[in-house]
Amino acid sequence: MNSPILLQPDETFILNVGPQHPATHGVLRVKMEMHGEYIVNAETVIGYIHRMHEKMGELKTYPQFLMNLSRMDYLGALGYSHGHVLLVEKASGIVVPERAEYIRAIMVELNRIASHLFWFGAFVMDLGGFSPLMYALQDREHILDMLEAVTGSRLTYCYFRFGGLYNDVDDDFIAAARRFIPRMRKSMKKYHRLVTGNIIFRKRLEGIAPLSKEMCRKYGASSAVARGSGINFDVRKNEPYSVYPEFDFDVPVYHECDSLARYMVRMDEIEQSLRIVEQGLDKLPGGPIMPDKKPKLIKPPAGDYYQAVETARGSFGIRLVSDGGKNPYRLKLRSPTYSNMHLFDEACRGMMIMDALAFMGSLDLVIPEIDR
Amino acid sequence: MRLTLLNVIIAVVLAIAFAAVNAAYLVWAERRGAARIQRRPGPNINGPFGLLQPPLDGIKLMAKQLTIPGGADRIMFIIAPVLAMFPAIMSFVTIPFSDSIVAKNMNVGVLMIFAFASMGSMSLLIAGWSSRNKYSMMSSVRAVSQAVAYEIPMLITAITVVMIAGSADLTEIVHQQSKSILHWNIFPLLGNSHNILMPFSFLIFFMCTLAETNRAPFDLGEAESELVAGFHTEYGSMGFGLFFMGEYANIVIGSCMTTILFLGGWGCPFGLFPGVWWFILKLYLLIATFIWIRWTFPRTTIYGLLNLCWKILIPLSLFNLLFTAGLLKVF
Numbered sequence: 001m002n003s004p005i006l007l008q009p010d011e012t013f014i015l016n017v018g019p020q021h022p023a024t025h026g027v028l029r030v031k032m033e034m035h036g037e038y039i040v041n042a043e044t045v046i047g048y049i050h051r052m053h054e055k056m057g058e059l060k061t062y063p064q065f066l067m068n069l070s071r072m073d074y075l076g077a078l079g080y081s082h083g084h085v086l087l088v089e090k091a092s093g094i095v096v097p098e099r100a101e102y103i104r105a106i107m108v109e110l111n112r113i114a115s116h117l118f119w120f121g122a123f124v125m126d127l128g129g130f131s132p133l134m135y136a137l138q139d140r141e142h143i144l145d146m147l148e149a150v151t152g153s154r155l156t157y158c159y160f161r162f163g164g165l166y167n168d169v170d171d172d173f174i175a176a177a178r179r180f181i182p183r184m185r186k187s188m189k190k191y192h193r194l195v196t197g198n199i200i201f202r203k204r205l206e207g208i209a210p211l212s213k214e215m216c217r218k219y220g221a222s223s224a225v226a227r228g229s230g231i232n233f234d235v236r237k238n239e240p241y242s243v244y245p246e247f248d249f250d251v252p253v254y255h256e257c258d259s260l261a262r263y264m265v266r267m268d269e270i271e272q273s274l275r276i277v278e279q280g281l282d283k284l285p286g287g288p289i290m291p292d293k294k295p296k297l298i299k300p301p302a303g304d305y306y307q308a309v310e311t312a313r314g315s316f317g318i319r320l321v322s323d324g325g326k327n328p329y330r331l332k333l334r335s336p337t338y339s340n341m342h343l344f345d346e347a348c349r350g351m352m353i354m355d356a357l358a359f360m361g362s363l364d365l366v367i368p369e370i371d372r
Numbered sequence: 373m374r375l376t377l378l379n380v381i382i383a384v385v386l387a388i389a390f391a392a393v394n395a396a397y398l399v400w401a402e403r404r405g406a407a408r409i410q411r412r413p414g415p416n417i418n419g420p421f422g423l424l425q426p427p428l429d430g431i432k433l434m435a436k437q438l439t440i441p442g443g444a445d446r447i448m449f450i451i452a453p454v455l456a457m458f459p460a461i462m463s464f465v466t467i468p469f470s471d472s473i474v475a476k477n478m479n480v481g482v483l484m485i486f487a488f489a490s491m492g493s494m495s496l497l498i499a500g501w502s503s504r505n506k507y508s509m510m511s512s513v514r515a516v517s518q519a520v521a522y523e524i525p526m527l528i529t530a531i532t533v534v535m536i537a538g539s540a541d542l543t544e545i546v547h548q549q550s551k552s553i554l555h556w557n558i559f560p561l562l563g564n565s566h567n568i569l570m571p572f573s574f575l576i577f578f579m580c581t582l583a584e585t586n587r588a589p590f591d592l593g594e595a596e597s598e599l600v601a602g603f604h605t606e607y608g609s610m611g612f613g614l615f616f617m618g619e620y621a622n623i624v625i626g627s628c629m630t631t632i633l634f635l636g637g638w639g640c641p642f643g644l645f646p647g648v649w650w651f652i653l654k655l656y657l658l659i660a661t662f663i664w665i666r667w668t669f670p671r672t673t674i675y676g677l678l679n680l681c682w683k684i685l686i687p688l689s690l691f692n693l694l695f696t697a698g699l700l701k702v703f
Contacts, residue, residue: 015506023597126597128588128671134410200589201670354598354673
């Protein structure tokens with residue numbers, strides 16, 4: 001027979017959320033110390049999908065490591081590859097043709113929209129609304145189709161090469177992208193009517209999980225987490241790279257610091273990315289997509305190099321220490337979600353579990369990117 | 373005497389069959405409706421329009437092993453799903469579908485249905501408690517506090533209707549509203565009370581039905597993004613199937629009650645051709661609303677839900693009760 005569980009009024013219990021739990025979107029485990037429905041303490045436990053990408057970076061040659069980057073964050077893969085190719089090009093002095101840079105920017109922004117759309121759907125699903133996910137996935141499907149036609153894959157791209165691209169865009173792609181922009185703008189209006197204006201949705205997010213500026217800085221948060229707390233930081237603006245200075249776009253910043261602010265930042269970012277794609281298509285220069293002269297074997301001279309890029313999930317930094325060999329001596333990946341996630345432990349104390357999981361959704365976690 | 377007993381048995385069997393078929397095919401309707409809302413086909417492979425899906429699902433569920441987690445209270449664990457289905461089916465016995473189609477008419481029909489409805493939360497409590505799963509436990513605590521809270525405005529609103537009709541007999545309540553749409557309790561412009569607040573009462577009753585049946589946006593008991601599957605996390609096989617069917621049977625009961633108390637039962641809006649078809653039409657329109665709401669709204673929070681009940685719905689329904697009492701005294 002069972003012995004009855006007798007809980008004292010001030011007694012807490014441990015709730016293991018994950019590694020398999022619908023709200024963690026992957027194999028994240030959160031050890032929550034609960035007092036009824038309130039969280040007394042939470043501890044995120046990571047490492048369930050660790051694949052040693054950094055070690056692989058040391059063991060593989062530079063071109064061999066190209067495909068690893070898109071396995072980190074499977075939703076916004078191109079941004080990560082972009083950082084890597086920019087870094088290696090900077091280190092080994094490869095000049096990229098302008099057309100290739102423009103196409104890279106267009107592709108990265110389309111991928112960012114796709115990533116934000118998926119986040120939007122999954123976030124609303126965390127709050128219990130299932131239909132927006134389906135709408136968002138249908139819009140995302142258009143982007144994936146476009147990217148598939150050019151890059152050859154739908155999720156884990158290996159499209160960027162050192163010095164340029166694997167494949168040039170064709171007229172079909174440009175026509176499809178031009179068709180996509182107004183369609184996406186129309187969809188955004190629909191999402192705002194269906195979700196943003198919904199009273200239940202607003203009540204669940206407004207004022208929930210306030211993150212102060214100081215806290216964001218302390219944990220090194222970036223992306224919508226920082227921008228929703230009033231920190232105007234976007235690598236594309238603050239440390240410009242590639243052809244981003246050529247584009248006219250805004251960085252949405254909200255000062256409310258709550259979950260709704262983070263939501264609004266990402267929704268506005270979709271519009272800004274659409275603007276970049278639009279301008280990129282207008283300005284797209286002709287010419288080659290690979291440089292004329294490119295070293296046969298990529299061997300950056302000995303030194304210490306760093307490149308940061310703004311991916312869909314925040315500021316992604318990649319540091320390369322080269323000893324002049326054909327493998328990196330050390331390759332350090334600074335993944336943005338890792339920093340964003342560690343906010344959760346401190347911020348969710350005293351919250352109810354359903355608010356805490358809504359807050360976790362607003363952080364936009366992709367677990368393979370944390371564990372690398 | 374014997375004949376009456378036989379009649380009752382036949383009627384009860386028919387009621388059970390109605391409940392079971394409805395529960396099975398509402399799952400199909402829900403999936404098709406959800407698919408329609410989300411621009412996808414939904415189940416359409418098995419049979420025409422996927423109509424064979426529910427029996428096949430049933431066969432699949434029955435073929436599965438019923439696993440009882442170690443440390444669970446075995447007896448309670450098995451009783452809980454039965455208890456989820458049983459009161460819902462028993463409620464069908466008193467529901468009058470038309471003048472003649474009723475298994476057993478009682479003069480306290482309203483009371484009996486609410487008595488059975490409150491047994492439903494018992495099964496959630498037992499299921500959550502006996503599973504020995506922290507998620508189930510939290511879910512059943514939520515479900516019970518929700519059910520207890522929402523029964524109050526629901527009962528008060530029902531009492532308002534009973535006061536207007538002057539009877540707790542469901543058939544009698546429908547007869548009072550049978551003349552035209554203006555006699556229905558939702559807009560009682562004619563009839564014996566001229567209560568302009570009744571549309572609010574209808575809304576309160578409908579919301580309470582949503583909450584009582586654990587439907588979105590009040591499905592906190594099985595909030596899948598927080599509590600995995602809530603109280604039925606540990607249930608597989610037909611245990612899960614019974615909970616599922618119980619939920620849909622409860623939806624049918626809730627919609628039947630709304631139809632009888634507010635929408636004139638089997639009466640036609642224009643007083644023509646009253647009959648069971650009007651009842652069925654109103655019933656399924658309400659159920660379609662249930663499905664529509666579920667696939668449109670996100671979930672509320674548990675404190676938002678309880679605040680809504682204790683701070684808004686209960687005072688409003690109490691006020692309406694007093695207001696109606698006053699009106700009945702005046703007219």
